[in-house]
Structures are given as C-alpha cells and as structure tokens.
Amino acid sequence: MTETAPRPTLEAVAARAGVSRATASRVVNGGDGVRRPLAERVLQAVEELGYVPNQAARSLVTKRHDAVAVVIAEPETRVFADPFFGLQLRGISKELTAHDTQLVLLLTEGRDDHARVGRYLAGGHVDGALVFSLHLDDPLPGLIQRAGVPTVFGGRPGWSDGTHGIAYVDSDNRGGAREAVRHLAGLGRTRIGHITGALDQTSAADRLDGYRDVVGDADPRLIAESDFTPAGGERAMRELLENRPGLDAVFAANDLTASGALRVLRERGLRVPEDVAVVGFDDMLPVAEQTDPPLTTVRQNIEEMGRLMARLLLRGLDRDDPEEGADDTPRSIVLPTTLVRRASA
Amino acid sequence: MTETAPRPTLEAVAARAGVSRATASRVVNGGDGVRRPLAERVLQAVEELGYVPNQAARSLVTKRHDAVAVVIAEPETRVFADPFFGLQLRGISKELTAHDTQLVLLLTEGRDDHARVGRYLAGGHVDGALVFSLHLDDPLPGLIQRAGVPTVFGGRPGWSDGTHGIAYVDSDNRGGAREAVRHLAGLGRTRIGHITGALDQTSAADRLDGYRDVVGDADPRLIAESDFTPAGGERAMRELLENRPGLDAVFAANDLTASGALRVLRERGLRVPEDVAVVGFDDMLPVAEQTDPPLTTVRQNIEEMGRLMARLLLRGLDRDDPEEGADDTPRSIVLPTTLVRRASA
Numbered sequence: 001m002t003e004t005a006p007r008p009t010l011e012a013v014a015a016r017a018g019v020s021r022a023t024a025s026r027v028v029n030g031g032d033g034v035r036r037p038l039a040e041r042v043l044q045a046v047e048e049l050g051y052v053p054n055q056a057a058r059s060l061v062t063k064r065h066d067a068v069a070v071v072i073a074e075p076e077t078r079v080f081a082d083p084f085f086g087l088q089l090r091g092i093s094k095e096l097t098a099h100d101t102q103l104v105l106l107l108t109e110g111r112d113d114h115a116r117v118g119r120y121l122a123g124g125h126v127d128g129a130l131v132f133s134l135h136l137d138d139p140l141p142g143l144i145q146r147a148g149v150p151t152v153f154g155g156r157p158g159w160s161d162g163t164h165g166i167a168y169v170d171s172d173n174r175g176g177a178r179e180a181v182r183h184l185a186g187l188g189r190t191r192i193g194h195i196t197g198a199l200d201q202t203s204a205a206d207r208l209d210g211y212r213d214v215v216g217d218a219d220p221r222l223i224a225e226s227d228f229t230p231a232g233g234e235r236a237m238r239e240l241l242e243n244r245p246g247l248d249a250v251f252a253a254n255d256l257t258a259s260g261a262l263r264v265l266r267e268r269g270l271r272v273p274e275d276v277a278v279v280g281f282d283d284m285l286p287v288a289e290q291t292d293p294p295l296t297t298v299r300q301n302i303e304e305m306g307r308l309m310a311r312l313l314l315r316g317l318d319r320d321d322p323e324e325g326a327d328d329t330p331r332s333i334v335l336p337t338t339l340v341r342r343a344s345a
Numbered sequence: 346m347t348e349t350a351p352r353p354t355l356e357a358v359a360a361r362a363g364v365s366r367a368t369a370s371r372v373v374n375g376g377d378g379v380r381r382p383l384a385e386r387v388l389q390a391v392e393e394l395g396y397v398p399n400q401a402a403r404s405l406v407t408k409r410h411d412a413v414a415v416v417i418a419e420p421e422t423r424v425f426a427d428p429f430f431g432l433q434l435r436g437i438s439k440e441l442t443a444h445d446t447q448l449v450l451l452l453t454e455g456r457d458d459h460a461r462v463g464r465y466l467a468g469g470h471v472d473g474a475l476v477f478s479l480h481l482d483d484p485l486p487g488l489i490q491r492a493g494v495p496t497v498f499g500g501r502p503g504w505s506d507g508t509h510g511i512a513y514v515d516s517d518n519r520g521g522a523r524e525a526v527r528h529l530a531g532l533g534r535t536r537i538g539h540i541t542g543a544l545d546q547t548s549a550a551d552r553l554d555g556y557r558d559v560v561g562d563a564d565p566r567l568i569a570e571s572d573f574t575p576a577g578g579e580r581a582m583r584e585l586l587e588n589r590p591g592l593d594a595v596f597a598a599n600d601l602t603a604s605g606a607l608r609v610l611r612e613r614g615l616r617v618p619e620d621v622a623v624v625g626f627d628d629m630l631p632v633a634e635q636t637d638p639p640l641t642t643v644r645q646n647i648e649e650m651g652r653l654m655a656r657l658l659l660r661g662l663d664r665d666d667p668e669e670g671a672d673d674t675p676r677s678i679v680l681p682t683t684l685v686r687r688a689s690a
Contacts, residue, residue, distance in 0.1 A: 080431035107450055109438060125470040
C-alpha cells in the first residue's frame with residue numbers, strides 16, 4: 001500500500017464553509033432545509049478540499065465495494081496491441097474473481113486522461129488499485145496518493161527515492177538481463193548490442209543496467225533506444241546496423257522488439273544466429289515461438305505477477321489497519337527469471 | 346436506454362426497519378447518535394431492499410460520476426483474444442474521452458460473475474452502461490434493468506419480444522449475409538455451406554437467416570454450428586467436408602472462423618477459391634488481409650459501432666429526463682455493411 005494522505009473530514013468542510021457540522025452534513029448528504037447560498041458555500045468547500053462525501057455512508061453499510069481498479073498507464077490502443085497487458089490482466093482477473101471482487105479496468109487515450117483516472121479513484125468507487133506500466137514523469141502516482149486508495153504497483157516504481165511504504169511486484173529485470181548477455185558472451189560473441197525498452201520505465205532501465213553489468217562501459221554505438229514495440233525494434237535494429245555494422249549479437253529488451261529486429265536482420269540477408277545472435281525478454285507466447293528463427297529469451301511469469309499484485313492488495317485490505325504493516329505479508333515481491341533457449345542464440 | 350425500475354427510497358428503508366426517516370437517514374449517512382440495535386435494523390433493511398445510499402449525496406455534489414461502464418459478456422480471455430472487442434472499445438474510448446468521461450471496463454471470468462457486475466452497476470459508480478456480446482440466456486439484461494442504469498447495447502438484444510424502449514447499435518447482419526451468399530451464387534457456386542457464429546447471439550442468428558434468405562431451405566448438412574473462434578472454424582470446416590464432401594463454397598460467420606476454415610481446406614489440399622470459395626464477415630484487419638489467400642468478406646465498421654454506442658448513451662444522459670424519449674435522438678441505429686472482394690471468392 002502507498003502511504004495515504006489523510007482524507008479531508010466533514011469538519012474541515014464545515015470550517016472552510018463557515019457553517020456548522022450539522023449544516024455541512026445536511027448538504028453533503030442530500031438533505032433539505034439548507035438555504036441556497038449556504039449550500040453553495042458547502043459545495044464549494046467540498047470541491048476545494050476534495051472531500052469525498054459518500055465514504056462514511058457506504059463503508060457503514062458494506063465496508064467494501066468489492067471492486068479493485070486496474071490502471072495501465074498506456075493508451076488503450078497499446079493495451080490491446082501488446083499481449084503483455086492481457087497476460088497480466090489474466091492473472092489479476094483470476095485472483096480477484098476467486099475473491100468475488102470486481103475487476104474495474106480504467107482505460108484512457110493517454111496521459112492527458114490520468115487526472116480523470118485520479119478523480120475516479122478518489123470518488124470512492126473501488127477498494128484499491130493495481131497500477132502498471134508507469135513512466136517516470138507520469139502524474140499518476142501523485143494523483144493516486146492524493147486519492148488515498150491502497151495501491152500495489154506492477155514493476156518497481158521509479159519516481160521515489162526509495163521504495164519505503166510502496167508495495168510492488170516485479171521481475172528480476174537486471175538479473176535476467178545479465179543472464180541473457182552472459183549467454184551471448186558464452187557463445188563467443190564480442191560485439192553485443194542492446195535494444196532498450198522505454199527508458200522512462202524502471203524495467204527498461206534495469207535491463208540496460210544488467211547489460212552494462214556484463215559488457216562494462218559499452219561502445220555507445222552498441223546501444224539503441226527503443227520503446228518495447230515491434231516497429232520500435234525494427235527502427236533500432238536499422239540504427240545499430242548503421243552505427244556498428246560488425247555487431248555479432250543483440251539483446252533486445254523484450255520479445256516484441258526482438259521480433260522487429262529479426263525482421264530487419266532477415267531483410268538485410270544476415271543469418272540468425274550465425275551472423276547475429278538474438279536474445280529477447282518475456283518469453284511471450286506465441287510470439288517467441290513463432291519468430292523466424294524461434295527466439296531465445298528470458299522468461300518472466302507475467303500472469304503470476306498479475307496474480308501476486310492482486311493477492312498483495314487483497315491481503316492488505318483484509319488487515320484491520322492497512323497502514324499498520326506489522327504482519328508478515330511482504331510489501332513487495334521480486335520474481336526470478338529464467339533463460340529459455342531456442343534457435344536464435 | 347432501458348426502462349428503469351424505481352429505486353427503493355429512504356422512506357421504504359425506514360418503514361421496513363420500523364424507524365423514522367430521520368433515524369434511517371442518520372444511519373445511512375454515517376451519522377452518530379443512533380442506538381446500535383436500531384442502526385442494525387436499518388442496515389438490514391438497506392441490504393434487503395438493495396437501497397443505494399449515496400446516490401443523492403453524490404449527485405447533489407457532482408450530478409454525474411463522469412464515468413460509463415463497458416460490459417463485454419465474454420470471459421476476459423476472449424476479450425483479449427478477439428480483436429473485435431479491441432476495435433469496439435477503441436471507438437467507445439475515443440468518444441467517451443472526447444466527453445471527458447471515464448471508461449470503466451468491467452472484466453469477468455465468465456457468466457458466473459455477472460451477478461457481481463450487476464451489483465457494481467447498481468452501486469452508483471457510473472452514469473450508464475454499454476453492453477455487448479450478449480448471449481440469449483445471460484442474466485445480465487435483467488440485472489442491468491434492476492440496477493436502473495441507462496444502457497445502450499451493442500448488437501440487437503435477443504431476449505425481448507420487441508425492442509421497445511431498448512437502445513442498441515447493430516450492423517445489418519442479415520443484409521450483409523445475403524450479399525455474401527449472393528456473391529458466391531453469382532460465381533456459379535451451387536453447394537454453398539455456412540459456418541455459423543454462436544447461435545445464442547442475434548448477430549449469428551441474423552447471419553444464418555440471411556444465408557437462408559438466398560439458398561432457401563438448405564440441406565442441413567451444409568450448415569455447421571460454430572462459435573466465432575478460429576479453432577471453432579477449423580472444427581466446423583472438418584464437419585462440413587465430412588458431411589458434404591462436394592461443397593464448392595463456404596460463407597463463414599466471421600473472419601476468425603473463416604481463417605480456421607482456410608487452414609483446414611489447405612491441409613486437405615483443396616484450392617481456394619478454385620475448389621471451394623470462402624467469404625467471411627467483419628473485414629477484421631490484419632486477419633482478413635493476411636489469410637492465404639486474402640479473404641473476401643463483409644465489412645462492418647466495428648469502431649464506428651462503438652463510437653455510436655457511446656454517443657447514443659451520452660445524448661440520453663444529457664437529456665433532462667432520460668426516460669422521456671420525446672426528442673429526435675434515435676434510440677437505435679443499424680449500420681449498413683459492404684462486400685470487400687479479395688482473393689478467396
């Protein structure tokens with residue numbers, strides 16, 4: 001759970017509006033008999049303080065909404081184009097359903113809509129939130145903190161100095177990347193390139209760090225920035241071949257990127273793995289098996305990550321005081337990865 | 346909009362609990378000063394009547410949640426496997442975002458979870474609902490009606506005697522099917538088979554009717570029931586070839602099914618279109634262009650259907666009295682289809 005900012009109270013609303021608590025209560029709870037100018041002052045105070053009027057009433061009746069929001073910090077088009085998100089949602093859906101909790105997926109067209117997502121989270125419609133694919137300069141974490149909903153993140157959040165008080169589920173991205181690059185080095189490759197993911201995400205930054213752990217201070221021409229998409233992988237592969245025509249291996253930050261890189265290598269008449277060995281990341285099926293040649297890659301259990309995110313959140317909600325943190329439930333989980341060898345390296 | 350059942354009132358709660366309205370109000374709105382046995386009777390009445398306590402308070406402050414639920418009556422796994430749903434959501438997302446309204450996608454593992462979806466819809470978390478891929482015996486329509494949320498359906502609902510008072514957006518499935526089968530007949534084909542969709546959905550039933558409009562009372566061995574999936578298309582094609590080895594054309598109820606049928610035809614060494622001509626439905630890209638050979642199909646504008654569903658709902662919400670229906674806004678829209686010729690027929 002994130003540390004939650006205290007919610008504004010009805011007393012604070014009354015004080016700001018300059019009315020009694022009883023009057024504020026009557027306005028907020030839809031009662032009659034309050035003069036219009038007074039009612040308007042109360043409503044203005046509600047707006048200004050971000051007071052959520054229904055929380056007490058609702059939680060008195062049900063304690064819970066039995067609903068959890070899922071926020072994927074990507075445009076809706078990417079959510080449906082990248083199977084990563086479908087897999088993570090599958091794990092989340094199974095776990096929430098097993099606890100008779102409704103999965104509420106908040107879709108957006110992009111970052112401009114995140115303020116609206118924050119308002120929905122603050123509106124008392126869900127018990128908590130699962131948030132993934134965060135980018136560094138995204139306003140979502142701040143909005144979520146202000147909304148005061150318990151949250152578990154998918155992937156280590158990158159905006160914080162540390163991870164104190166922040167619950168997340170991640171894969172060992174750095175360790176997995178090290179294993180991929182060591183495998184390439186073990187094949188005798190000496191000019192190993194890297195196609196990065198979106199570097200404003202910790203998963204991509206950690207994989208780049210893992211690459212550097214093995215190759216040391218690499219020739220910068222061996223590193224091409226990309227964005228986790230197949231088209232981005234094609235662009236980055238062309239860039240690498242232009243800057244370092246002699247490279248003999250590529251570690252791509254995910255399988256979709258690797259699939260784009262493989263297409264460009266074939267187009268240029270380069271043989272994989274003979275001329276250029278390629279390793280991906282994810283073990284995304286069927287992609288990783290259907291590339292030509294099938295892809296050697298670092299497997300992370302994406303569905304399990306989703307399941308664990310949901311489990312961590314629900315356990316937090318089940319504790320008497322979710323802010324207490326004094327039980328044995330881990331606040332964060334980092335899953336190991338494994339190298340899966342196919343034909344590409 | 347569906348006709349809405351009246352919501353239980355606070356007066357009804359008070360009467361059932363045997364307390365005054367003021368006492369019921371105090372309990373429901375989280376106030377103090379009510380003796381515990383009394384409070385418990387009120388809460389029990391709230392539960393029994395399904396009273397939603399926060400509606401008045403919330404709508405007083407904001408009038409609106411600025412959120413619309415989308416319910417796809419399929420398991421989450423199919424939602425992410427079938428690009429139809431992604432396209433429809435794209436249209437919905439664009440339209441809702443243009444009106445600064447949050448898209449709230451309620452995912453489930455299957456029909457067993459629809460009661461929970463109904464509870465969420467009834468809980469006062471959204472202004473309305475967009476519902477698609479309904480199956481005939483699904484409890485959702487009844488649950489939605491009881492929830493009392495304005496709703497627009499994707500696809501003509503099949504449970505009702507008529508469509509009085511029900512808003513929906515659909516394609517001209519029957520007309521499109523007729524055009525597909527007439528095209529096959531125009532190529533001189535005389536033994537035209539049909540692979541149906543899921544026949545508990547009106548889209549599949551209407552396409553079968555369109556097929557029958559052209560071929561008359563077809564040999565029942567020319568019709569194979571299926572389910573809109575590629576694997577279902579493979580099974581149905583095998584069944585057709587077994588029952589009517591001489592068939593010379595197939596009209597498949599959608600492109601995914603057609604892609605499965607094409608695989609089986611190739612596997613059996615039958616040439617398309619020379620031996621068996623194939624027409625699909627949807628013009629789902631890239632599927633329809635990437636089959637071997639590329640697919641002749643009936644195009645429906647799926648993204649536009651989603652956009653119009655959202656528009657119809659938002660217009661209904663903007664009317665002063667959404668139940669009045671006395672303006673010019675159409676309550677339902679049926680979009681035309683067009684035949685797209687590629688190589689398969």
